Amino acid sequence: MFRFFESLVNPYPEGEPEVPPRGLLPFILHFSRPVLPLLIAMSLVTALVSAAEVLFFHYMGELVDWLAGAEREGFFADYGWRLAGMAALVVVGLPLLTLLQSLLTHQSIFGNYPMLGRWLAHRHMLRQSLAFYQDEFAGRVSQKVMQTALAIRETVMKLMDLMVYVLVYFAGAMLLMGQAEPWLMVPLGAWLAGYVAIMWVFVPRLRRVSMDQADARARMTGRIVDSYSNIQTIKLFADTRREQAYARDAMERFMVTVHRQMRLATQLTLSLTLLNSLLLAGVVATAIGAWYLEAVSLGAIAVAIALVMRIRFMSNWILWEVAGLFENIGTVQDGINTIARTPAVLDAPDARALSVSRGEIRLEGLRFGYGQGAGQTTGETRRVFDGLDLTIAPGERVGLIGRSGAGKSTLANLLLRFYDLQGGRILIDGQDIAGVTQESLRRHIGMVTQDTSLLHRSVRDNLRYGSPGASEADIRRAVRQAHADVFIEELVDLEGRRGLDAHVGERGVKLSGGQRQRIAIARVLLKNAPILVLDEATSALDSEVEAAIQEQLYALMAGKTVIAIAHRLSTIAMLDRLVVIDAGRIVETGRHDELLARNGLYAALWRRQSGGFLGLDTRGGVVDHHQPALDD
Incomplete structure (x- = not known):
């Protein structure tokens, strides 16, 4: 069962990678198209789960009224089938719907969706020109790819969850309260207006600070990765203090955005708590007044108070989901500036293979x-x-x-x-x-450059780069011709791999310049x-x-x-x-x-x-x- 749902999405589609569009919605759709049917199915199941929960509250109100007015002797005869239906909903229907929702969310979408984004973005970034990478931190680019893929998933899933819960849950609550007593809808309507006002004030500010934070985080990561990538130069010139200051400057800029975000969080939490307290007080006061005038039953009051408590809990969740939604939108928009660039050097539409x-x-x-x-x-x-x-x-x-x-x-x-x-x-x-x-x-074209960088893989993998079909005999012949066999046989990495299986470190830092160049020469000999x-x-x-x-x-x-x-x-x-x-x-x-x-x-x-x-x-x-x- 798990494997079936996990295989519903292929996170590694083939085909020529396309340049992502620069608009926010087209950009998100570009990375979401393969999972769109499953996202729609997940939303439909989530809507059913929400409707079942609202129906459960309705049953609870009816149960209070039944218990208040029924005689014990004939209770099960009069309400037995209704109780059985309620039990079936709670014990069978709701768990099955939740299982299906969880399988679609966690097995089909949660892992595959961001991996699909990383795969498509990474393939596109590999096509970028040399000039692009000369102007960018490698760490910053990788951070953008990783962050943006996750942010796309969170943006879409939060948005769909919010739409379902707001439409189904809030509409269901208004319907139930309106059926019991129209006046109960007044405090709920006033709460909704206040809730929208809070989002109108805080969400755009959270969005702006989130965009600044995403950019500051990428800059901070880029500087740290730059330091690690050039650690030999840093140690050679004994200038770790300058490197610390360089990284700290980026960290301090990042912390400025964190402090701005946390101040908004405190203000938002206080505003929402006050609004929810007013909602609870308003609904309770209206319900007591309606009961005093004999306009509502005890069951309706129980349902109203239960729904208000549920809405109080959900309002915190929804508001933070909305804040998180715009935070992720900010991250996606920041990622668009890096990822959605057309490569400077492109193949012509009718390009053919060179002969x-x-x-x-x-x-x-x-x-x-x-x-x-x-x-x-x-x-x-x-x-x-x-x-x-x-x-x-x-x-x-x-x-x-x-x-x-x-x-x-x-x-x-x-x-x-x-x-x-x-x-x-x-x-x-x-x-x-x-x-x-x-x-x-x-x-x-075979090329050997002065500044030879090797991949952080085995010597054999580096030699075969460009000649994946080379035999072991061909590899060893090229190694001997480049006079690299004298040191390759003595290589041992931290995991005990030896010789051609030993890993050479990032950019080949475990080898001397001459050793790297001999491997590069052997690689070109092998490519032929x-x-x-x-x-x-x-x-x-x-x-x-x-x-x-x-x-x-x-x-x-x-x-x-x-x-x-x-x-x-x-x-x-x-x-x-x-x-x-x-x-x-x-x-x-x-x-x-x-x-x-x-x-x-x-x-x-x-x-x-x-x-x-x-x-x-x-x-x-x-x-x-x-x-x-x-x-x-």
Whole structure:
């Protein structure tokens, strides 16, 4: 039975994730559509439960009248079937309705509903552009996804519960009291007016403070997660006091919203208590007066007082449910600002899969600048390329060289379509990458970056990322080729997992930079993509390991189109062609010996290297480490 109701909702629907709409109701409906029939069924059952409770109070009033006027000898003969019906309602009907309500609420909806929201939101957030995550705290984004999914469930379920209870329960109470004595409806009507007035005053204020609190909570979480993610830097600079102050500032802002909310809570509780006390006094006084005038029976008085006591209890619940409803609405509206964003880089509606048969890359009239296009950062704009042209032949190995900020890594990011161009196009085997799916594009490109981040999973999972079908033999071959086997076999995590099964920690913090980079190289070896991008791929390796891996990298390059970026010119001097970029323009191109013979920028960089790295002075020029600087 439990399993049947738990399986009525699939919290992990397939299909391409859609961009959630930005309107509050459309946004909620977007995440609620699969559970909507069950929500309606739950509301209908809740209405039946409420009606049964009101009917029970009606029976209790009749029972008082029966007991007051009936003779003991003929009581069961006259009222036996009515008592049996009352007993069936209480002992059988109400528990069965409650069971069905609980199964729908707890088994079908309560767990599946927010998980459905998390799944849809998470899949959508994975499609967001690189620029989006460069502007956001990872902790803040995850907090929004988790909070918003729960808030959607609470908003919808509270709203439906409130509608059912108010319509069925309050309408039933008014009907019963009106049938017994119309004057009993007067204090109830006055109470309703006062109740609406209290909600009119307090609920919007609670909504505003709840929105502020949701944002402050997300900011506080983001700062704390940022500290934990960069714990090595914090300890390296021995600046925990500054981190404490940074987190405390966010915590204090959060506590301001908490204090505002609690002050409203105290005022609300006092107002509601006074209103409920007036309701009880008004109904009791009216009932006694009606009894004195012989206008109502004792049973009607009993029903009226019982309903008032029930309404007193429910009024506290309803008001806090309404306050909670608007608190959750505030959380949802805050989440909309983060989740309901269209990704800056989208596949074209008719996008097809990329097919790479040769590996030719053509850059035609590239125009790009950070902060200058849709979806780019909104801060200071910076033009990187303005009409760049470059053709890389199939199987050609090209090295990109230039000072920091020249545009080398940006070029690699544009090839992978992490950003969209503002002009021009990039072609792979004659196919414009703007017209192919991003997944197929990146599947055909293997890349090793300077700053290698690993997933907090096993070494094997990290190696298989991008090559899920790789065999164990393939994995071990790639590990040996990257000279990573020497340390992987010695890895042990806190749970005793060893070797390839050991987990590497968040972003791979349990490994050194060189070890992470060797795993990244092994991962690209395993992927075996036809286009290879190496962005400072060996920068974190010592010379001995680099020399050992270099042979494998050259073997990996065979038959592939290669773009290699390096400040250490000795690592790329043997490539087929070197392209020197300066300020977003190609200033030189040729083989190593040809560029040295030209005695241009490349020759100057080659001469002025120290230890294989480019040195830059504070004015952006190249420092000659073998001669005194001009200011010395």
